Amino acid sequence: MSAPIEPHSTAPDAAHSAHDDVGKHVKLYLLIGGALIVCTVLTVALSYVNFNEWFGGGHNWNIIVAMIVATFKAGLVAAIFMHLLHEKWTIYRFLLLTVFFVIGLFALSILAFSDHIKQ
Amino acid sequence: MEIPYTITARPDTGLWNAKVGIWLFLASEVMLFGGLFSGYLFLRLGADSGYWPHGLLNVPVGTMNTIILIASSVTVVLAWAALKMRQFTRYRIYMAVTIICGIVFLTVKLAYEWPQKFEHFGAYIKPTSLKKYEEYLGNKHLAEKGLPPRFEITGHLHEVEINRADADAAELDAVIKGRDLEITKTEDGGKVVSIKVHSPGDAKALGEVRGLVTNPEEKDPLKQVRKPQGVKIESFELALDEINAHPDSPDNERPSFVPRPLSDKIAEIKTEDIDSDGSAWSAFVPRHSSYFAIYFTITGLHGLHVLAGVLVFIYYMLPVSTKLYRQNPEHLANRVEVAGLFWHFVDLVWIFVFPIFYLL
Numbered sequence: 001m002s003a004p005i006e007p008h009s010t011a012p013d014a015a016h017s018a019h020d021d022v023g024k025h026v027k028l029y030l031l032i033g034g035a036l037i038v039c040t041v042l043t044v045a046l047s048y049v050n051f052n053e054w055f056g057g058g059h060n061w062n063i064i065v066a067m068i069v070a071t072f073k074a075g076l077v078a079a080i081f082m083h084l085l086h087e088k089w090t091i092y093r094f095l096l097l098t099v100f101f102v103i104g105l106f107a108l109s110i111l112a113f114s115d116h117i118k119q
Numbered sequence: 120m121e122i123p124y125t126i127t128a129r130p131d132t133g134l135w136n137a138k139v140g141i142w143l144f145l146a147s148e149v150m151l152f153g154g155l156f157s158g159y160l161f162l163r164l165g166a167d168s169g170y171w172p173h174g175l176l177n178v179p180v181g182t183m184n185t186i187i188l189i190a191s192s193v194t195v196v197l198a199w200a201a202l203k204m205r206q207f208t209r210y211r212i213y214m215a216v217t218i219i220c221g222i223v224f225l226t227v228k229l230a231y232e233w234p235q236k237f238e239h240f241g242a243y244i245k246p247t248s249l250k251k252y253e254e255y256l257g258n259k260h261l262a263e264k265g266l267p268p269r270f271e272i273t274g275h276l277h278e279v280e281i282n283r284a285d286a287d288a289a290e291l292d293a294v295i296k297g298r299d300l301e302i303t304k305t306e307d308g309g310k311v312v313s314i315k316v317h318s319p320g321d322a323k324a325l326g327e328v329r330g331l332v333t334n335p336e337e338k339d340p341l342k343q344v345r346k347p348q349g350v351k352i353e354s355f356e357l358a359l360d361e362i363n364a365h366p367d368s369p370d371n372e373r374p375s376f377v378p379r380p381l382s383d384k385i386a387e388i389k390t391e392d393i394d395s396d397g398s399a400w401s402a403f404v405p406r407h408s409s410y411f412a413i414y415f416t417i418t419g420l421h422g423l424h425v426l427a428g429v430l431v432f433i434y435y436m437l438p439v440s441t442k443l444y445r446q447n448p449e450h451l452a453n454r455v456e457v458a459g460l461f462w463h464f465v466d467l468v469w470i471f472v473f474p475i476f477y478l479l
Contacts, residue, residue, distance in 0.1 A: 022203040029200070033193035040185050040473075044178065047478035048376065066474040073470045081196050081463045088133045091142045098146040102153040109157040113164055 032080045036073055043069045126449045141457045145464050152468050155417050159475060162409040169267040172410050173479075174362075174374025175239075175403065180232060181477040184224050185469060188425075191220030192466040195432075195459045202452040207444060210455075214436055217462070221429040228422055236403035236411070240276040240319045240357055243399040248392035255359065255386055257366025266372060272363050272388060275381055278303065278356040279322045280313045287349050290328045298324060311353070319402035326352050352390050355400065359384045414476050421472060424465045431458045 043066055051061035079085045084095075123129075124136040132139055163171055198213035244252050249270070253259065256269045283291055288309075295302065295314065298321050304313040316322050329349035362371045364382030390397040405412040434440065435455060444451045 022200045026197060026200050029193055029196045033189060036189045036192075037186050040182060040189065043474055044182050044376070044478065047474065048373070050373070060479075063479050066479055070470050070474055074467050077192065077463050077467045077470070081192055081466075082460055090132045090134055090139065094142050094146050098149050102149060105150070105153050106157045106160065109161040110164070112161060 028080065032076050036076060039069055039073045039076075043073075126447070126453060135453060137453060137457045141460050145460065148464060152417075152420075155413070155420065156471065156475075159413045159417065162413055166409065169270055170408070172271070172408060175236075175273075175410075176414075176477045177232060177235070177378050178374075178376050178477050179378075180227060181473055184227055185473045187220050187224050187227075188466050188469050191217045191224075192463050194220065195455075195462050199452060199455045199459050202444075202448065202455055205448060207441075211436065214432055214455075218429055218432045218436070221425050221432070225422060225425055225429070228418065233415075237320070238275065238318050239273060239403045240322075240355070241271050241273040241400065241403065241407060242355065242388050243271050243394040244388070244392055245394040245399075246270075251392060252386075252388070255363040255366060257371075260367040261372075264372065269362075269366065270394070272357070272359070272386060274357040274359040274363065274386070276316055276319050276322055276355060276357045277385070278313055278315050279325060280311065280353045280356075281325055282311050282351045282353050283328075284310075284349065287328050291325070291350060294324050294328055300325075319400075322352065322355065323401070325350055352397075354387055354389045356385060356387050358382070359386050417472055418476070421465065421468055424461075424468070428458065428462045428465055431461070 046065055046069065047062060049062075051065055052059075055061045084091075122136065126135060128134055129136060129139075194213045194217045198210050198217060201207075201210040201213055244256070249256060249258060249268075252272060255272050258268045261268055281291075291312075294300075298317070300317070300321060301315040302312055303315055305311065314325065316325070327349075359382050361379035361382050363386070364384040365371060388400075390400075393399050401407045403411055405415045435451070435458065440451060440454075443454075
């Protein structure tokens, strides 16, 4: 590559004030990436532990444990990589509606197995 | 037409427009994948005991792919951060790494994981014939341990024995030649034939030979009439997976991390003992089970998303994007942020896909 490419923009540049902020975040992004990889290894390792023998109670505890770890990982991605920790209310409003409808969707699946005649 | 508010916030939403757009799109994507995941839940809850397969996917490869996708999520956010700090060369490096990660992920899926499934063979034994195959299923042992029963025998298909009608001969020969199969044994005046096959797909093709009733010289396919029954597959011979070779072994009670190699044990399964009137056999393809149906649907759709992300990132590496950077770097940074949000979402979906199909 020849000379480094520099922008010749005359437009107001909001980025320069954010320069240091972003620089500080880089470390955080690497840290979160590392945490996600550790969690992935953890998910795999935990799936070979028989939690049902430990807890019992007729639930499939391995599924519950795996879903807790996965939700934690998804939370990290959403909060840090997708900047949801610091977002405008407009977007939170979209997401609240989405969460509501997704829960409804899953409830329908479970509802399909409820048997009113037998109960 | 100039799109307004590409950098500055729109007063009423407080956001630049593309950000509103991508989040609305992601909300719809959540519903799309949410529908499929709730389909998974529905199928899994509805599966009878012993009919939801475990341990059919390659966990180390899946783990590696998960880590590749997470790494690419880190590099895309670093690419965005580099743009924000006006480090264009660094941005391009991170972007290139992201693209490579995406391509590696897709290649592993399409060139390794999926083809391996297409080579694998499985047959569900019908409940009344389970006893005949007890040495491969080990249901007595499983019942003692309080574990769900096994109904399926899996492995690599070697040979099929077929029973053909006279009218099938020509078409059958064509299939055998076309697929480079080998006849190992013929009985009953050439009516009962044992054929070496390379994959379950070969067996499927043999089973589909119907033979012609009308003149085979007839060129117009519409005037040709096929018989309702053609070649009948009598039995399958397969090299067993370790789990069916030693079904009583405690090692096989739970799926293993590293996939076990095929055993050297051979089994013969009669078609009359296979469930659904002898039709419940196939490669590990969508028709195999509701497990593989939803597996291929969700990972296929997810793969298409990975492909879409890679294409957008490639666009951000083209001269047109360099030009945009020179004119208005913040605009390119915002574009990268929006595509990055999409990419993180694809990563997020995979975080759930990986455990529900590979591990649980």
